[in-house]
Amino acid sequence: MAAVTEPNHVARTTWRYALLIAVAMIFVFPILFMVVSSLKPDAQLLRDTSSIAAFLPVGDISLDNYFGAFRRAPVGLFIFNSIFITLVTVLISLFLCSLAAFAFAYLEFRGKAVILSIIIATLIIPFETIAIPMLMVVNSLPFIGANGVQWGWLNTYHVQMVPFLADALTIFLFVQYFKDLPKELIEAARLDGASWFQVYRLVIVPIAGPVFATAAILKFLVMYNQYLWPLMVTQSEQVRPVMVGLQYFFQLNTAWGEVMAYLSMITIPVLAFYLVLQRAFIASIASTGIKG
Amino acid sequence: MTTIKMLAGALALTTALSTPAFAQTELSLWYHGAGNEVEREILLGIIEDFNTSQPDWTVVLEEFPQAAYNDSVVAAAVSGNLPDIIDVDGPVMPNWAWAGYMQPLQLSEGALDGFLPGAIGEYNGEVYSVGLWDAAVAMYARRSVLEEYGIRIPTLEEPWTLEEFDAALVTLDASGEFEYALDLGMADQGEWYPYAFGPFLWSFGGDMVDRTTYETAEGVLNGDEAVAFGDWWQSLFDRDLVPGTSQDMADRETGFIEGDYALQWNGNWFGVQTLDAVGDDLLFLPAPDFGNGPKIGGASWQFGVSATSANPEGASAFIEFAIQDEYLAAFSDGIGLVPATAEAAAMTENYSEGGPLEVFFALSEAQAMLRPVTPGYVFQALEFRKALSDISNGADVITALDAATDAINADIERNNGYAVAQ
Incomplete structure (x- = not known):
C-alpha cells in the first residue's frame, strides 16, 4: 500500500479543486455573463462577446439598461404576476397532490392501481397537444368572482393556475416517497385513534419535508417558466407573466443590454426560492430522524 | 324636498354631460x-x-x-x-x-x-x-471601399448584374481586408430568409409557388432558374464569401459597421444607426439584377x-x-x-x-x-427557409429544392388548394 505523502495530498487536492472550479464555472459563467452584460451599453456588450471582457464589469458600466427595461415594459407587474401565480399554484398543488398520493399509498379502494397508472400515463402527453382543447374548455367555463358569475376564464389569474393545480409528476413523486416511509408510523397513529386526515397532517406531512421541497422546486420552475399557456389565455397586459413579458424586448433592433437586465431581474425570484427551499430541504432531513 | 330636487338636477346634469361618452x-x-x-x-x-x-x-x-x-x-x-x-x-x-x-x-x-x-x-x-x-432592403456599402477596388457604384436604372456582383464579391474577398465580402444576415433565421432572399430567387426567374395558379411549386421552385439560383447561392458559402448559418447575431449587428464585412444586405430599419456609425461614406445600393429585374421584398x-x-x-x-x-x-x-x-x-x-x-x-x-399572396405562404416560407439553410450547409441543390417543392405541393393539396370557402 502506497503511503499518502504530503506532496501527493496537495497535488490531489489541487487537482480536485481545479476540476470543481472548472465545473462550477460552466454553470456560473452564463449567469455572470448575463449580470455583467446588463450593466453595459449595447455596442460594448456586442463587442465584448468575443473576449474575456464579456464576463468582466469593465468599460462603460451603468444601470441604464435597468431603467430602460422599466421604461419598455411593466417589469414589476410581470414579476408580481409570475410570483403570485406560481406561489399560489405551488401551494395548492403541494396540498392536492400530496393528498392524492397519500390515498394511493395508504388507502385501499377499488381500481387504485388502474387510476394511478392512468395518471402516470398522462406524463407522456405533451402539453402542446392538449393546449387548444384546453383553451376552448376554459373559454366556456363559468367563474364566480367579485362581479358575480362570468363566462370564460381568459385574461385572469386563475386561468393560469387551475389547469396546473394537479399533475402526474408531482403525484408520482409523493407516492414514491410515501411508499418508502415506515408503515409502523401510520399503524401506530391509527391505533391511537387518529383519522386518516390526522395521519396525513400530523404524521406524514412533518416527515415528508424533502419531497415537499423537491416537488415545490420542480413545480416552481415549471410555473415560473410558463410561456405557451399564458400566451394563449392572456390578452391583457395586466395578467401577463415574466416569460411573455420577455418578448417585449425583442424588437427589430433588439436592445440586448435591456434583455440582460430583464433576465437578471426575473432570475432573482427563482434563485431566492431555491435558496430558501434548499435550507428547508436540509433542515427537514436533519429534523425527521428517519433518514436511511 | 329641495334636497331631492337638487339631487335630481345634479343627476340629470351628470347624465346629460356623460351621454356623449356613453354613446x-x-x-x-x-x-x-x-x-x-x-x-x-x-x-x-x-x-x-x-x-x-x-x-x-x-x-x-x-x-x-x-x-x-x-x-x-x-x-x-x-x-x-x-x-x-x-x-x-x-x-x-x-x-x-x-x-x-x-x-x-x-x-x-x-x-x-x-x-x-x-x-x-x-x-x-x-x-x-x-x-x-x-x-425595404438595400445593399449597404462604403463608397470608399468600392472606389478603392474599382467596383462600379450601381444605380436604380443600372443595378449590378449577376456577373458584376459576383466579381465584386470575389474582388473584395481577394483584398484580404475583410473577414467576409458580404453579410447576408444568415444569423436571423426567421422571416428574414424568405423576405430578404426570396427576391434573389425571383430575380433569377424562380419562385416559391407558381403565381399564375398558386396550386403548385413544380417548375418554379425546382425549375432551371431556381436551380441556377441554388447553385450560385451555395457557391457563396463554398467560396467563403459570406458567413454561414452559424453566424452570431452580434456579428450581424456590428460586422459591417466595424469593417469586418465589405457589404451587407440589410433592411432600412438599420439605416439610421449605420449612418450614425459610418457617416457620409455609407451607400444604400439597389438589389442586383440576376436576370429578371432587380427585386426586393415588399409588405x-x-x-x-x-x-x-x-x-x-x-x-x-x-x-x-x-x-x-x-x-x-x-x-x-x-x-x-x-x-x-x-x-x-x-x-x-x-x-x-x-x-x-x-x-x-x-x-x-x-x-x-x-411575397406570394396566398394563404399557403406561411408554409411555403418555412420550406423555402429550410431549403436555403440546407443548401447553404452543402445539401444537394436539386434534392433540397425538390424536397421543398414536394412539401409545398402536399400542403396545397392537404388544404384543397386553399380554396376560398363559399
Whole structure:
C-alpha cells in the first residue's frame, strides 16, 4: 500500500479543486455573463462577446439598461404576476397532490392501481397537444368572482393556475416517497385513534419535508417558466407573466443590454426560492430522524 | 324636498354631460408593438385623435410583443375572442383572410390612392389590410471601399448584374481586408430568409409557388432558374464569401459597421444607426439584377378588421383615419420605416428629398415585389427557409429544392388548394 505523502495530498487536492472550479464555472459563467452584460451599453456588450471582457464589469458600466427595461415594459407587474401565480399554484398543488398520493399509498379502494397508472400515463402527453382543447374548455367555463358569475376564464389569474393545480409528476413523486416511509408510523397513529386526515397532517406531512421541497422546486420552475399557456389565455397586459413579458424586448433592433437586465431581474425570484427551499430541504432531513 | 330636487338636477346634469361618452361604442385594437415606446406613443396619439374626432367610436389599445403576436391572434380566433381591429404582417394576411379571421375593409373611394403597393393588403380581389409604412432592403456599402477596388457604384436604372456582383464579391474577398465580402444576415433565421432572399430567387426567374395558379411549386421552385439560383447561392458559402448559418447575431449587428464585412444586405430599419456609425461614406445600393429585374421584398405590418367584429364600419373608419399622411410621417420619423405615400415621405426627416434614407422610398417604389399572396405562404416560407439553410450547409441543390417543392405541393393539396370557402 502506497503511503499518502504530503506532496501527493496537495497535488490531489489541487487537482480536485481545479476540476470543481472548472465545473462550477460552466454553470456560473452564463449567469455572470448575463449580470455583467446588463450593466453595459449595447455596442460594448456586442463587442465584448468575443473576449474575456464579456464576463468582466469593465468599460462603460451603468444601470441604464435597468431603467430602460422599466421604461419598455411593466417589469414589476410581470414579476408580481409570475410570483403570485406560481406561489399560489405551488401551494395548492403541494396540498392536492400530496393528498392524492397519500390515498394511493395508504388507502385501499377499488381500481387504485388502474387510476394511478392512468395518471402516470398522462406524463407522456405533451402539453402542446392538449393546449387548444384546453383553451376552448376554459373559454366556456363559468367563474364566480367579485362581479358575480362570468363566462370564460381568459385574461385572469386563475386561468393560469387551475389547469396546473394537479399533475402526474408531482403525484408520482409523493407516492414514491410515501411508499418508502415506515408503515409502523401510520399503524401506530391509527391505533391511537387518529383519522386518516390526522395521519396525513400530523404524521406524514412533518416527515415528508424533502419531497415537499423537491416537488415545490420542480413545480416552481415549471410555473415560473410558463410561456405557451399564458400566451394563449392572456390578452391583457395586466395578467401577463415574466416569460411573455420577455418578448417585449425583442424588437427589430433588439436592445440586448435591456434583455440582460430583464433576465437578471426575473432570475432573482427563482434563485431566492431555491435558496430558501434548499435550507428547508436540509433542515427537514436533519429534523425527521428517519433518514436511511 | 329641495334636497331631492337638487339631487335630481345634479343627476340629470351628470347624465346629460356623460351621454356623449356613453354613446361611443368601444372598438378593441390589437397591436404587435409591445415594448416599443416610440410606436406606442405614436399609436396612442392617433387613437386619441380619432376618439376625439367623432362621437361614435372609441378605440382601446391592447399591445402584444411581436414574437408572441401571431400565436395570440390564432388562439383568440380559436376561442372566438378576436378584437375589432388587428394588425397583421403583410404576407400572413392572405392566410388569416382565408382562415376566416379577417373581413375586407370598408374604405372610401380613393382612400389608398398613392400608396406604395407593398402597403396594400389585397387578397382575392378585396383589400383586407393597409399599412402605414413599408420596409425595404438595400445593399449597404462604403463608397470608399468600392472606389478603392474599382467596383462600379450601381444605380436604380443600372443595378449590378449577376456577373458584376459576383466579381465584386470575389474582388473584395481577394483584398484580404475583410473577414467576409458580404453579410447576408444568415444569423436571423426567421422571416428574414424568405423576405430578404426570396427576391434573389425571383430575380433569377424562380419562385416559391407558381403565381399564375398558386396550386403548385413544380417548375418554379425546382425549375432551371431556381436551380441556377441554388447553385450560385451555395457557391457563396463554398467560396467563403459570406458567413454561414452559424453566424452570431452580434456579428450581424456590428460586422459591417466595424469593417469586418465589405457589404451587407440589410433592411432600412438599420439605416439610421449605420449612418450614425459610418457617416457620409455609407451607400444604400439597389438589389442586383440576376436576370429578371432587380427585386426586393415588399409588405410590412398592416391594419385590418377581424371577421368577428360587430362594428366593421367603425373599425374601417379608424383605419382610414390612421392612414393620413401626418400619421404615416410620424411613424416613419419614429421608427425609421418607409412611409406609405410620397406625400408622407416628403414630410419626414429621413425620406424627404435629400434625406439620408430617401433612396429606400425609391427602392420600395421601383423594386418591391410582394411575397406570394396566398394563404399557403406561411408554409411555403418555412420550406423555402429550410431549403436555403440546407443548401447553404452543402445539401444537394436539386434534392433540397425538390424536397421543398414536394412539401409545398402536399400542403396545397392537404388544404384543397386553399380554396376560398363559399
